[in-house]
Amino acid sequence: MDIADLAVFEAVARGGSMTRAAQELATVQSNVTARIQLLEQELGKPLFYRHSRGVQLTGADGVATFTTIYPGFYAGRALHIHVEVHVAGAPSGTTYKGGHVSHVGQLFFDESVTDQVMEEPAYAGRKITRTLQSSDGIFSHENGARSMLTLTPLASGSVAGGYRATITLGVDPSATPAQPGPGAPRPPRDAGA
Numbered sequence: 001m002d003i004a005d006l007a008v009f010e011a012v013a014r015g016g017s018m019t020r021a022a023q024e025l026a027t028v029q030s031n032v033t034a035r036i037q038l039l040e041q042e043l044g045k046p047l048f049y050r051h052s053r054g055v056q057l058t059g060a061d062g063v064a065t066f067t068t069i070y071p072g073f074y075a076g077r078a079l080h081i082h083v084e085v086h087v088a089g090a091p092s093g094t095t096y097k098g099g100h101v102s103h104v105g106q107l108f109f110d111e112s113v114t115d116q117v118m119e120e121p122a123y124a125g126r127k128i129t130r131t132l133q134s135s136d137g138i139f140s141h142e143n144g145a146r147s148m149l150t151l152t153p154l155a156s157g158s159v160a161g162g163y164r165a166t167i168t169l170g171v172d173p174s175a176t177p178a179q180p181g182p183g184a185p186r187p188p189r190d191a192g193a
Contacts, residue, residue: 001042008035009047037092046090070109070117070163075128078136078144079114080106087173103171108133108144113151116159 011021012032022029040047073079083106089099111133117123118130133139147167155161 001039005035005039008032009039012036012048070114070123072123072126073128073130076131076136078108078131078133078139080108080139080144083107083169085169085171100176102173102175102177103169104177105147105169106138106142106144107147107149107165107167108139109149109165110151113159113163120160 008021008025011024012018015021015024018032018036019029022032025032036047071079071081083103084101085103087099087102089097092098114130118126133144136144138144149165149167151163151165153159153161153163
């Protein structure tokens, strides 16, 4: 590791993206990715959580936190975000390769908070009628009530101030759920679920 590696790391962390760091450093994205991969190999752990919209630093414990907008919605589904847990793989460029997926799921938002958020100007003009959790077959059939995010306002009394959403997921790292999709069999349910 040398000072140039640390400059690349700092540019990625500040910009939130390999591409933005490459632009800032006047190089190509593949050079930035390669430098970060070498740093991760040298340190023996991932430095960033990679996703389709960029990267996030992980803590020493491997936990990723991120900032995003309150999600929008589409016809037929209650407002949700997707989550996948990958185990026993390794970062490869801007993706994660190897290992297996041990959990695929959806996380849901409190309807009363969503009602308030949907009154904000960025959401109020939507022409699509929002599907409530009570009308979402996936929410009801896949135990959506057990996948509710805890929402804490960041500014007291202000919807526009944002929320912190948290959840703790217990995941069996040896599990390999069935691939979702049309016609795909659903993973077996717990008898107590």
